[in-house]
Amino acid sequence: MRTRIKDVLILTMAEGNESPVRGDILIEGDxxxxxxxxxxxxxxxxxxxxxxxxxxxxxINAHQHTPMSLLKGFSDDLKLMDWLERxxxxxxxxxxxxxIYWGSKLSMAEMIKSGTTAFADMYIHMNxxxxxxxxxxxRASLTRGLVFLEDDGGKRLAEALELVERWHGKxxxxxxxxxxxxxxxxxxxxxxxxxxRMAEEMKxxxxxxxxxxxxxxxxxxEQYNQTPAEYLYNLGLFNQAHVLLAHSVHVNRRDIGxxxxxxxxxxxxxxxxxxxxxxxxxxxxxxxxxxxxxxxxDGSGSATTIDMFEEIKAATWLQKLDYGDPTxxxxxxxxxxxxxxxxxxxxxxxxxxxxxxxxxxxLILIDMHKPHLQPIHNVESLLAYSVNGADVxxxxxxxKVLMRNRKLTTIDEEELLKQVSVRAKRIVxxx
Numbered sequence: 001m002r003t004r005i006k007d008v009l010i011l012t013m014a015e016g017n018e019s020p021v022r023g024d025i026l027i028e029g030d031x032x033x034x035x036x037x038x039x040x041x042x043x044x045x046x047x048x049x050x051x052x053x054x055x056x057x058x059x060i061n062a063h064q065h066t067p068m069s070l071l072k073g074f075s076d077d078l079k080l081m082d083w084l085e086r087x088x089x090x091x092x093x094x095x096x097x098x099x100i101y102w103g104s105k106l107s108m109a110e111m112i113k114s115g116t117t118a119f120a121d122m123y124i125h126m127n128x129x130x131x132x133x134x135x136x137x138x139r140a141s142l143t144r145g146l147v148f149l150e151d152d153g154g155k156r157l158a159e160a161l162e163l164v165e166r167w168h169g170k171x172x173x174x175x176x177x178x179x180x181x182x183x184x185x186x187x188x189x190x191x192x193x194x195x196x197r198m199a200e201e202m203k204x205x206x207x208x209x210x211x212x213x214x215x216x217x218x219x220x221x222e223q224y225n226q227t228p229a230e231y232l233y234n235l236g237l238f239n240q241a242h243v244l245l246a247h248s249v250h251v252n253r254r255d256i257g258x259x260x261x262x263x264x265x266x267x268x269x270x271x272x273x274x275x276x277x278x279x280x281x282x283x284x285x286x287x288x289x290x291x292x293x294x295x296x297x298d299g300s301g302s303a304t305t306i307d308m309f310e311e312i313k314a315a316t317w318l319q320k321l322d323y324g325d326p327t328x329x330x331x332x333x334x335x336x337x338x339x340x341x342x343x344x345x346x347x348x349x350x351x352x353x354x355x356x357x358x359x360x361x362x363l364i365l366i367d368m369h370k371p372h373l374q375p376i377h378n379v380e381s382l383l384a385y386s387v388n389g390a391d392v393x394x395x396x397x398x399x400k401v402l403m404r405n406r407k408l409t410t411i412d413e414e415e416l417l418k419q420v421s422v423r424a425k426r427i428v429x430x431x
Contacts, residue, residue, distance in 0.1 A: 001044050003027040003399065008049035008365065009379060010035055011056040013339045014354040018332060020379050025055060027361040030172070030399035035355060047394065047404075052369035054379060056335075057355055058117025058362040058397065059308040060342030062267035063207075063246040063296030065123050067095065067103030069110065070424045071301040080213055080276050087431060088301055094427045101128040102419045107306060108136045109411050114307040114389025117362040117397045120244060120267070120296070120346055122180045122207055126163045134171040137402050137410045139362060141244075141346045142167065143180030143207045148191040157195075164204065174398055176348065178244065183209035184228040185219045189235060196237050205242040205264060205347050208232070211255070212247040213278050229255035238262040244345050246296065249273055249281045256282065256289050265292030265345050268337070270314035271305065272298035280322050283315065284329060294342035307389035312338050316384060331384035365394035 005025040012018075012035070026034035026041055034041070049055070068088075075087035095103070100123070111119060118139035121129060126144045133140045144160035160179060168177040179199045181187040187195075187208075199206045211217060211228045220228045229251050237243060243264040251259070259266070268283050283293050295315060297306040312334045319329040343353025352362040366387060368374070373382050373391065395403040402410055 001029060001399065002041070003045045003047065003361075003401075004039065004041065004043035005047045005055060005365070006049055007051050008053045008055040009368075010355060011054060011335075011379060011383070012355040013057050013336060014356050015340075020054070022051075025355070025363070027396070027399045030360055032355060032357055032359055032361050034357060047365070049365065052367060053365040053393065054368055054383065055355065055363055055365055056383070057339040057353055058364050058395065059115045059338045060294065060346060060353065061111060061116050061119035061296050061306065061308055062244065062294040062342045062345045063269055063298055064107065064119045064121045064306070065299030065301070066107035066119070066121050066129060067100045067123055067125075068299030068301035069106040069306075070095070070099060070103040070420060070427060071299075072304055074424075074428050075301065076275075076304065080278065081215070083276065083302070090431050091427050095125075097125045097128050099423050099427065100125040101132050102416070102423055104129040105132045105136065105411065105416060106420045107300065108132060108138055109408060109413065109416060110300075110306050111308075112136075112138065112395045112402050112408060112411075113392065113406070114309065115364040115366070115392040115395060116306070116308050117364065117395060118342070118346060118348065118352060120178070120207060122182075126159070127166070130163070130167045130170075130175055133175055135410070137174070137397050137400050139174040139348070139352065139397055141176045141178055141205075141207070141348070143178040146179070146181045146191075146195065147186045148181075148188055149186055164202070172398060173351075176346070178205040178207040180207045183212075183216070184231050185216050185223075189224075193235050196235060196241060199241045200239075205244060206237065207244040208237075208246065210245045210248045210266075211250040212273070214250055217250050227252070227255050229258045233258040242347050246298075247273065247278070247281065248286070249279045251282060251286075253285070256286055256291070259286070259291050260289045262291070264347070265294065265341070267294050267296040267342075267345060268315055269296045269298040269303070269311070270318050271311055272303040274314060274318070275304070276302055280318050284319050284323060287333075292341050292344050293337055294345040295338045296342075308338055309388050312384050331378075331380045334384050335380060361399040362397050364392050364396070366391050367393040
């Protein structure tokens with residue numbers, strides 16, 4: 001299958017090639033084979049840009065809990081522990097594997113319709129999520145969340161290893177896996193050290209929450225007389241493994257020193273952190289120290305929206321406010337956090353994150369022929385500060401069109417909405 005995307009403004013996000021160029025993109029199978037102003041090859045399908053579309057890499061959501069879409073808007077305006085203990089945990093306890101499948105599919109529909117092509121997910125019943133990813137056509141890094149606060153006879157760890165064995169590299173290479181110890185405060189030293197050793201031996205990345213709240217800082221200090229970052233550092237997490245750290249809100253300068261030089265980096269989730277009153281992550285300082293920082297939404301249960309364009313806005317505005325400096329975290333850098341930097345976090349930058357010949361065809365087309373996106377003085381500024389997910393016209397993953405003219409091609413949207421409505425009502429009834 002050969003697809004030609006014709007007459008679009010191409011923003012490659014490739015290093016050293018930041019300026020947009022007008023031209024065409026040729027996709028053969030799952031791969032970009034040409035891009036530029038003079039493509040003449042015939043194609044099986046031609047997508048007409050008409051001069052009004054911007055083509056850019058698909059957005060990469062570096063931290064998600066996809067089934068929590070079923071709990072969207074169910075527990076807003078609560079303090080974190082009330083949100084978790086009174087609402088989230090009781091509701092999640094009622095979720096069946098089929099609920100997990102449909103909830104993850106709902107998140108995927110929202111992501112595709114707002115320009116996200118790849119995501120990192122940590123949850124339970126991961127086989128159902130993987131099956132949905134395979135069916136829908138997105139790219140995903142999946143991990144079974146591991147909590148070691150009580151003895152479960154090794155059940156969770158066995159499920160995590162089964163996920164790796166069954167799904168790593170599957171769905172035409174779109175699915176990869178990580179090991180997912182939940183957080184420092186739910187993973188004591190001995191089992192966490194064991195997971196770190198396993199990750200190193202199996203050459204798997206590690207996905208873990210870090211320092212999301214002040215309460216976590218107090219808890220780890222009381223237990224181990226360390227900060228959460230120091231705790232992970234002393235256990236050797238950053239020695240060899242590729243690590244994806246979610247949040248990293250409450251890290252000080254010394255903590256950032258522990259993270260400096262790590263393989264992987266940090267998923268900044270500004271909307272969820274704002275909404276739960278967690279704080280502002282020191283993103284600018286981390287970037288200055290050479291730490292890779294991407295963007296994620298967290299789950300819909302906290303963020304409510306998983307539109308990555310909202311994360312882009314929130315990330316740059318928060319840093320400007322925090323520093324009192326409008327030059328901090330400019331538009332282009334925020335867009336890289338949502339694309340190329342996110343690809344590094346998921347350990348798939350060799351495949352996606354930029355539009356370049358030889359890379360997989362994961363890209364989106366944004367319709368700029370709208371009042372709020374005109375005139376175009378600086379396309380990066382409009383993408384970072386004005387575009388929202390509803391402006392995405394076309395979403396392509398691995399060379400396959402998942403949305404065309406705002407219509408999903410791999411998801412029956414009406415059936416999906418019917419399923420999630422019934423399931424969500426049952427899950428939250430009486431809570």
